[in-house]
Amino acid sequence: MAGYILRRILEVIPTVLLVLTLVFFALRIMPGDPAVAALGEFAAPEAIEAFRDKLGLNKPLYVQYFSFIGQALTADFGRSMNNNTSVNALLAQALPHTIVLGLTATAIGIVVGIPFGAMTAVHRNGKLDGFGRIFALIGFSLPEFYFGVLLIIVFSLHLDWFPMLGAGKGFVDQAHHLVLPAITLGVVMAAFVMRLTRSSLLEVLRRDYVRTARGKGVPEHWVIFKHALRNALIPVTTGLGIYLLTTLSGTITVELVFSRPGLGTMLISGVSARDYTVVQAGLVVFAFFVVCVNLLTDLLCAAIDPRIALR
Amino acid sequence: MSDIAVTPSRQSAVLTYLAANKLTAMGAALCCLLIFVALISPWIVPHDPLEQSFATANEGPSDLHWFGTDAFGRDVFSRVLIGGRISLSIGICAPVLSALFGVWAGMIAGYFGGWTDRMISRFSDLLMSFPSLLLGVMIAAALGPSFQTAVIAIAVALFPRFVRLSRSATQVLRREPFVDASIAAGRGTFSIMLRHVLPNIAGPLVVALSLWVATAIRLEAALSFLGLGAQPPTPSWGNMIRDGMSDLVGDPWPAAFAGAAITLAVLAFNMVGDALRDMLDPELDS
Numbered sequence: 001m002a003g004y005i006l007r008r009i010l011e012v013i014p015t016v017l018l019v020l021t022l023v024f025f026a027l028r029i030m031p032g033d034p035a036v037a038a039l040g041e042f043a044a045p046e047a048i049e050a051f052r053d054k055l056g057l058n059k060p061l062y063v064q065y066f067s068f069i070g071q072a073l074t075a076d077f078g079r080s081m082n083n084n085t086s087v088n089a090l091l092a093q094a095l096p097h098t099i100v101l102g103l104t105a106t107a108i109g110i111v112v113g114i115p116f117g118a119m120t121a122v123h124r125n126g127k128l129d130g131f132g133r134i135f136a137l138i139g140f141s142l143p144e145f146y147f148g149v150l151l152i153i154v155f156s157l158h159l160d161w162f163p164m165l166g167a168g169k170g171f172v173d174q175a176h177h178l179v180l181p182a183i184t185l186g187v188v189m190a191a192f193v194m195r196l197t198r199s200s201l202l203e204v205l206r207r208d209y210v211r212t213a214r215g216k217g218v219p220e221h222w223v224i225f226k227h228a229l230r231n232a233l234i235p236v237t238t239g240l241g242i243y244l245l246t247t248l249s250g251t252i253t254v255e256l257v258f259s260r261p262g263l264g265t266m267l268i269s270g271v272s273a274r275d276y277t278v279v280q281a282g283l284v285v286f287a288f289f290v291v292c293v294n295l296l297t298d299l300l301c302a303a304i305d306p307r308i309a310l311r
Numbered sequence: 312m313s314d315i316a317v318t319p320s321r322q323s324a325v326l327t328y329l330a331a332n333k334l335t336a337m338g339a340a341l342c343c344l345l346i347f348v349a350l351i352s353p354w355i356v357p358h359d360p361l362e363q364s365f366a367t368a369n370e371g372p373s374d375l376h377w378f379g380t381d382a383f384g385r386d387v388f389s390r391v392l393i394g395g396r397i398s399l400s401i402g403i404c405a406p407v408l409s410a411l412f413g414v415w416a417g418m419i420a421g422y423f424g425g426w427t428d429r430m431i432s433r434f435s436d437l438l439m440s441f442p443s444l445l446l447g448v449m450i451a452a453a454l455g456p457s458f459q460t461a462v463i464a465i466a467v468a469l470f471p472r473f474v475r476l477s478r479s480a481t482q483v484l485r486r487e488p489f490v491d492a493s494i495a496a497g498r499g500t501f502s503i504m505l506r507h508v509l510p511n512i513a514g515p516l517v518v519a520l521s522l523w524v525a526t527a528i529r530l531e532a533a534l535s536f537l538g539l540g541a542q543p544p545t546p547s548w549g550n551m552i553r554d555g556m557s558d559l560v561g562d563p564w565p566a567a568f569a570g571a572a573i574t575l576a577v578l579a580f581n582m583v584g585d586a587l588r589d590m591l592d593p594e595l596d597s
Contacts, residue, residue, distance in 0.1 A: 027453055137578065138574075141529075141578040142577075143532050143570070145552065146570035149555075149559070149563075150570070152559060153559065157559065157560060164559075246442050249445035252444075252445070252448055253444075253536060253537060256536070257556065270452075271539065272538060279453070282452070283449050287449070290442075291440075294440050
């Protein structure tokens with residue numbers, strides 16, 4: 001087991017280097033000169049030259065590459081090209097909003113999705129199952145940002161129950177602002193979790209040990225909760241990483257819909273302002289989340305099912 | 312025992328299946344209708360989708376403007392029709408492009424094994440570890456917003472799925488005696504892949520394509536909603552929602568109708584993809 005953990009952690013190193021290299025080169029082939037973007041098209045050539053010097057854009061590519069890798073590994077992303085604020089300060093402002101939204105939405109997805117999925121499996125082909133089927137189909141087809149727009153139209157504009165923009169100030173106000181974005185992402189996630197729970201529980205309910213339990217007269221609800229659901233939840237738990245990452249990617253569009261500050265908002269505004277340092281930092285942090293969540297999921301899976309470590 | 316076994320032709324099998332599954336038939340019909348409308352839309356739009364008129368800005372649905380007008384007085388119905396051209400063409404082109412590269416990469420990995428396989432699999436696993444929406448947004452953000460970027464971003468995001476599919480199928484086929492026979496007969500590697508491997512993975516590939524078209528339409532909508540896809544004034548469903556967001560209070564219609572179009576298209580392709588999958592693999596959840 002210890003060997004597996006060590007191997008899995010060591011595997012992260014080439015992955016991180018490859019990701020950083022891809023980010024570096026992707027930004028170098030991005031059209032447009034960052035100096036021109038920052039200073040405007042009519043800036044004096046000397047000013048542009050001075051700006052390029054200051055940012056190190058005139059140095060050879062390999063020097064830029066190693067200084068970028070060094071910066072990324074020490075989490076020092078320099079300063080925004082457009083307004084000279086520290087990118088780390090921007091990140092510190094943005095990250096908590098994205099993390100709170102992502103975790104709340106994932107929690108909603110699990111709390112709604114697991115019981116709903118279990119009930120549809122138990123009452124297979126019943127009315128509830130039919131409803132669940134439609135719910136899942138809509139959840140898979142409705143883009144989350146459009147769902148957010150619909151929620152705003154109904155609950156902010158018509159009913160005026162929830163604020164439509166921003167993240168709010170103070171705990172109560174922030175929680176109030178969080179409701180609609182979290183529901184937007186949570187419902188889509190719930191559809192996903194529900195289907196997974198349903199198919200996993202159906203699979204387990206076919207097993208011999210469930211038949212044995214029923215045969216020896218264990219009450220049905222006991223069979224389902226004590227015997228079947230516990231095992232059925234293993235694939236649901238190991239899918240946790242996928243839910244987290246899916247909601248994380250969903251936060252990008254949902255933040256824009258609700259004009260919430262966050263990592264997605266930072267990345268997208270960096271793109272439209274051609275602020276390379278901000279875009280670079282946003283991409284590296286998103287990639288960092290993916291690598292970390294995947295590592296933790298793999299370790300969690302190995303803890304739940306030790307056979308994985310032996311493969 | 313005097314029954315004569317009749318093997319129904321493939322077409323009639325499909326028709327029988329569609330007759331028995333009304334929902335799938337509806338989905339298939341909807342897909343055909345959407346593609347057909349997107350193809351002929353420039354000739355059937357009631358108004359010029361780019362023509363602005365401030366006198367008629369922000370109107371609700373009426374007899375003249377079925378879906379109302381947007382902030383520039385442009386006819387939303389015409390824009391939804393024309394927008395479908397962009398959304399569907401990216402939605403179909405990107406997975407096809409991705410399949411062209413992904414299937415070959417997967418076949419090469421599965422056929423040769425060893426180091427080649429390890430390199431290709433490692434790279435595609437890395438891409439696979441990112442959710443496709445996140446990967447698409449990251450690539451589009453890095454390459455800068457445009458129509459081509461959207462196609463490339465979506466194609467790269469779907470690439471590992473095609474690699475995985477064709478790699479595992481090729482690995483199984485590689486052990487078949489007829490492949491060894493072909494090698495012994497002196498057939499080249501490329502020709503073996505083309506003649507023996509490709510036709511054998513065609514079925515699952517078609518299923519994957521139709522499911523990934525739904526994903527691609529959704530991704531395209533998200534990218535242009537974020538301003539990373541097709542650029543205004545060219546309408547696409549995603550950027551219509553983006554435009555509509557600026558005045559949701561005064562005129563929610565453009566965003567509402569464009570979003571409904573996205574949902575309908577994704578739903579239609581998902582229904583067909585699911586049905587095709589069930590047909591080819593009846594073992595799965597029926």
